[in-house]
Amino acid sequence: MTLKPWREIAVPHEDVLKGTFQQAEFAADLSRVHEGTATPEYQNPALFFQRTFITEGMRLLLDSVVKRLSGKGGDPVIQLQTAFGGGKTHTMLAVYHLAKGDAPACDLPGVPVILDAAGVTELPRARVAVLDGIKSSPNQPVVRDGQIIRTLWGDMAWQLGKAEGYALVADADASGTSPGKAVLETLLRRYAPCVILIDELVAYVRQFEEGKTLTGGSFDSNLSFIQALTEALKAVPTAVLLAALPESDKEAGSQRGVKALEALAHYFGRVQALWKPVATEEAFEIVRRRLFSSINDxxxxxxxxxxxxxxxxxxxxxxxxxxxxxxxxxxxxxxxxxxxxxxxxxxxxxxxxxxxxxxxxxxxxxxxxxxxxxxxxxxxxxxxxxxxxxxxxxxxxxxxxxxxxxxxxxxxxxxxxxxxxxxxxxxxxxxxxxxxxxxxxxxxxxxxxxxxxxxxxxxxxxxxxxxxxxxxxxxxxxxxxxxxxxxxxxxxxxxxxxxxxxxxxxxNLRREMEERKRRFQDKEDVFPTIRDRVQKTIAGGVFGGIHIFTAGSDVPDDWQLRLVVLPPDAAFTHSGRCLAIERATEILKHRGDQPRFKQNRLIFLAADYDSVSRLKDQVRSKLAWQSIVNDIKELKLNLDQFQSRQAGKSLEDANEALRRMIRETYKWLLAPMQEARPGKGLSEIQWEHFQVNPGAPNLSQEIERVLKENELLITEWAPIHLATVLKNWFWKDDVKEANALNVWQQTCRQLYLPRLKDDTVFQRTMAAGAESRDFFGFAQGKEDGRYVGFSYGKRTSPIMDSSLLLIEPVTAAGYAEAQRAADEAARPMPTEAVPGTTGTSGAPPRVEDTSKPTYPAGGTASQSVKKRFYGSIELDPILAKKQFADLVDEVVMQFTSRPGVKVKIAIEIQAEASTGFDDGLQRVVKENCNVLKFKNAEFETGE
Known part of the structure; x- marks a missing residue:
């Protein structure tokens, strides 16, 4: 249901509608009405009552005034003491218009009801005296029809009875002393029924300095006048006084104003009747009548x-x-x-x-x-x-x-x-x-x-x-x-x-926080905070090392599986330039200035590009709240208790939001891979990306789950898969065995091979396939065409070292059969004589020494133990760095990995130039050789 707008039902008054009202028009001015210079809404009695809502308090007051002026009781003195803007002046205006009788009661909305309730048929017209403490001056007499009037009592007497009335108090007015109670009683009786309205009385009295007499009398003479007036009013049954006093000391003004208020309240208190202030519900109607002309519907x-x-x-x-x-x-x-x-x-x-x-x-x-x-x-x-x-x-x-x-x-x-x-x-x-x-x-x-x-x-x-x-x-x-x-x-x-x-x-603290957020820079503040949070979020798990925002040169190139967490400025995105893949590719290919060889040991975790800006903003918020809390503790920031608690709570919320934001941002796993195509070599490096669940309870376990489910990481490997890898990549042509250590190391290097968690997975796979004759055989070495420590189809736990061989199953089966045949051939003849033979019967057979290893026919054991190795190689000057790295991995490490083996490497460098070497080159090379501790480094003439 559509409700009708207020503007179609309630119509504002013309001055409100057009905006032509003046602020002063809302301020009722009793003196201006008395002088006949007020605006029509206050000057015209009918219009005034038309726009005036008679509240309960005003009704009781008017009832008392009506009864008093009619001689039927009522209060002689009424004090209007309410808060600033409580409607005191407006109430006195209602009394003024009612007492003056310039308009018949029937034309004043709400007044006939009051007269009926008081039992008054027609209200007699009364004389009205208005004393305005703001308009009157204690030291500036006023002249009325040639008569100089100095005091409040002189002004009151003139308003009630003109010159004749003034004559009763003329001496007191001239001397500035208060007239006696009897004089005031005579004045009131002579001109009753009468109404005296005193507004802003405190504002007038507080202007008198103690001990000093002005034209308008003194502080004490004015208080005496009020006291005498209130007493005189009690003796005149058709005279009434309304006086407005401020409610609070602050409205009274200065110290003299407070003192005046206390004294006046005391005198009025002896005979006063308090006026009931406007209730909130009544204020509704007051405002509506003043602002709206009618309710149409x-x-x-x-x-x-x-x-x-x-x-x-x-x-x-x-x-x-x-x-x-x-x-x-x-x-x-x-x-x-x-x-x-x-x-x-x-x-x-x-x-x-x-x-x-x-x-x-x-x-x-x-x-x-x-x-x-x-x-x-x-x-x-x-x-x-x-x-x-x-x-x-x-x-x-x-x-x-x-x-x-x-x-x-x-x-x-x-x-x-x-x-x-x-x-x-x-x-x-x-x-x-x-x-x-x-x-x-x-x-x-x-x-x-x-x-x-x-x-x-x-x-x-x-x-x-x-x-x-x-x-x-x-x-x-x-x-x-x-x-x-x-x-x-x-x-x-x-x-x-x-x-x-x-x-x-x-x-508020949020504004303070927002301003402090600008202090924090990405590299110096934000990224270190993110690194710390990521470090606390990811445990080791399946990884041998976790490297958070680590430079490529500091990520080891070894056999351990490593997770590299890329910084926020290398974020992952599906569209446009992907800085995450660029940074990961650089780390994958190089370790500083050197090439990286164990490329299949790296997995990358990257931030989501669309979330990075929100993450950085959240980090700045957290840092800002942290600085505020620190300043509060160090008393550098002056806050109330509520704001201090609020800062602490905001820091907690920021930390929790940051924890969630870290998970929502770092959600992309990147894994490199290559395809090996027969006859075409290796493809370019490709990147597989998978999203981790930000809502998972444990990020490390979630990463492990995603790696396993998508076969990016193998923690359990079946022997058949190892056999397939051996068949496709290692058992080729005439080579029917493969070095087990080399196979493991190649899975760490080559991106087209499976990525195993560690060498333990590889060893368990070999042990699981040892009993079967379907996958591979084992040997601890090969000498002169014969396998040392051969094993095929037997339970064993092979030790993976540089000598362990994995043999193709057909070759292993043939070798096992040949070994069995050789063993049978070498077996001794039976002790019974063979029919048809000659010779001495009963000669003992020859027994072989079983403590020595046996080999297939035609084989002999090694007659000497090799204890020393020497090898030399020439390196390409351009590719020397890579070739030397290969040399160390493939040859030197075979020796250094064995206990008790001493290895010595000497490098010989020869360089010749037909035109000779200049002095600068000779100086640089000699200095570098000294730093690198060369034993010999000399330049020769070559003659």
């Missing part, structure tokens, strides 16, 4: 109010408890078209400000609000806290006027306006922008929290009250909760805690 207004009441009931958990009560609907009706929450915040919170007048301040502010909303063609069903057009300069200035300095940037940057963060968020997020969720929530928070002070124990407004000030029927309340979460991340002056939100002129 009351059924539509009730429909709107009912929709809001039902909306609050249906979402009871999201709104304050009072909205669930049936009388909240009545409050909506009374306040329409303004939401009751606007009045509650203004009357309960803003009226606590020293310079905010309760009714007058609300009128001035709401007049500007209504004018701007009308001009902007606002379509909201009610004028709510979230509706306040704080982007409008007039409205914003009116609000900020009552607040301490420093609120302008708060509104402009965080709450409302083209440059506000709220507007930017809504422009970027159409879901929030469609209902202005951010701006409405921020306006509601501002209205409810701006008048607060830093000394409050509980600051801000609850989430439920933010929703009450912003949400409208038909809208999901959750959208405002989402908006608040976004605001908490972006706004600089918004604070929150314990489910409450408030703005403050001091930038």
């Amino acid at each position: 009351k059924p539509a207004a009730e429909t709107v109010c009912r929709a809001f009441a039902d909306y609050y009931t249906a979402n009871s958990e999201d709104f304050p408890r009072e909205t669930q009560e049936g009388r909240y609907f009545d409050r909506l009706i009374h306040a329409y078209p303004i939401h009751p929450e606007v009045f509650d915040r203004l009357y309960e919170d803003w009226s606590s400000l020293d310079n905010f007048q309760r009714t007058r301040g609300v009128l001035k502010l709401m007049a500007k609000v209504i004018h701007r909303l009308w001009k902007d063609n606002d379509k909201d069903p009610l004028i709510m806290p979230g509706s306040l057009p704080l982007q409008d300069a007039d409205t914003r200035n009116e609000v900020i006027y009552y607040l301490p300095p420093g609120w302008d940037p708060v509104v402009e940057r965080d709450v409302d306006g083209e440059r506000a963060e709220t507007t930017d968020i809504e422009n970027r997020d159409p879901r929030l922008g469609s209902v202005q969720a951010c701006r409405r929530a921020a306006r509601a928070i501002f209205l409810g929290s701006a008048p607060s002070t830093a000394n409050q124990m509980v600051r801000g407004i609850e989430l439920e009250r933010v929703a009450l000030g912003a949400a409208q029927p038909g809208q999901p309340v959750g959208i405002y909760k989402d908006a608040l979460r976004r605001l908490g991340d972006r706004l600089h002056y918004l604070n929150s805690g314990n489910n409450r939100f408030w703005f403050d002129t001091r930038p």
Whole structure:
């Protein structure tokens, strides 16, 4: 159901509608009305009562005045002592117009009811004296019809009885001394019924210095006058006095003002009747009458109010408890078209400000609000806290006027306006922008929290009250909760805690954090922090070494499986240039200036390109919060307890968010591979990439799972797979055996071979295939064409060293058969004589020494033990670095890996130049040779 906008139901007064009102028009001026110079809305009795809502307090007061002037009782003295802007002057104006009788009672809305209740048919016209403490001056006499008047009592007597009345107090006026009670009683009786209205009395009396007499008398003479006047009024049954006194010492002004207030309150207290202040519910009607001329469609207004009441009931958990009560609907009706929450915040919170007048301040502010909303063609069903057009300069200035300095940037940057963060968020997020969720929530928070002070124990407004000030029927309340979460991340002056939100002129800790974030640089601060976090996240697991952001020259080129974690500036992406693959390829091919040989021992972990910027930002946030917490501990930052706790909690949240962000960012495993194509050699290096699950409990286990499932790493290898590798790559042509150590080492070097976890996997595979005759045989060496320590089809645990051979199964089977035949041939003849033979029977057979190894026929054992090796090789000067590395791996390490073997390597360098070597070259070479500790390094003539 579409609700009718307020602008189609309630019509503002012309001056509000057009914006032609003046701020001063909202300030009732008793003196100007008495002089006949006020605006029509205050000067004209009928118009005044038409726009005046008679509150309960005003009704009781007018009833007392009517009875007093009619001689039917009533209070002789009424003190109007309420807060600043509480409607004192407005009430005295009502008494003024009622007593003057310039308009018949029937033309004054609300007055006939009061007369009927008092039993008065017609109210007699009374004389009225108005004494204005602001307008009167203690040292400046006034002249009325040629008569100089100096004091308050002189002015009162002149207003009541002109020259004749003044004559009664002339001497007292001339001398500045108070007239006696009897004189004042005579004056009042002579001119009764009469009303005396005294406004701003404290402001007048506080101008007298003690012990000093001015034209208007002295401090004591004026207090004596008030005392005598109040006593005289009791004796005159048709005379009444209304006096307005400030409620607080601060409104009284100086110390003399406070002293005057105390004295006057004492004298009035003896005979006074206190006036009941305006209730909040009554203020609804006061404001509505002053700002709106009529409600054109009351059924539509009730429909709107009912929709809001039902909306609050249906979402009871999201709104304050009072909205669930049936009388909240009545409050909506009374306040329409303004939401009751606007009045509650203004009357309960803003009226606590020293310079905010309760009714007058609300009128001035709401007049500007209504004018701007009308001009902007606002379509909201009610004028709510979230509706306040704080982007409008007039409205914003009116609000900020009552607040301490420093609120302008708060509104402009965080709450409302083209440059506000709220507007930017809504422009970027159409879901929030469609209902202005951010701006409405921020306006509601501002209205409810701006008048607060830093000394409050509980600051801000609850989430439920933010929703009450912003949400409208038909809208999901959750959208405002989402908006608040976004605001908490972006706004600089918004604070929150314990489910409450408030703005403050001091930038919040988030603003401090945002400013500190700029201090931290990628290389010096951010990357080291990421490295530490990654290091804590990844345990060893299947890897012999984990290298985080390590330079390629520092990643060892050995037989251990290693995980290389690339830095954030080498991130992985599916599209465009992939810096991760470029960096990984460089590390894979080179170890510093040297080539890398064990390429199949490296696996890479890379960051996701799209997540890196968010990760770096989160790291900066964490570092910023950490610096704030450190400064708090070292007393370098002065914060209250709430902000200190908030900083600690924010640091915890930042750490937890960083932990999640590390997992979400470092999620790509990169594994190099090559294809070996018959007749075409090796393909270029290719990179396989697989994504790890960021939500897995343990990153190390997750990496291991992904490697195993995608066969990037083998932890258990079946013998048949080893046999297949041997058949495809090692048993070729006439070579039917392969060195087991070389096979293992080749799996570490070649990217087209399987990647085994370690040599233990290789040894277990050999042991598992030893009993079978389908895969391979073993030998501990081969000498003169014969296998040493041959084994085939027997359980064994072969020791993988440089001598262990893996023999092709057909060859091993043939060798085993030949060995069996040789063994049978070498077996001794039976002891029985063979028929048909000659010779001595019974000769013992020859028994071979079984302690010596036996070989197949034709074989002889080695007659000597080889104890020394010598070899020489010429290296290509251009490829010498690579060739020498191969030499060390393939030959030298065969010796150095055996205990007790001493190895000596000598390098001989010869260089010749037909034109000779220049002096510079000779000097450089000699210096370098000295540093490298050459035994001999000489240049010769060559003759």
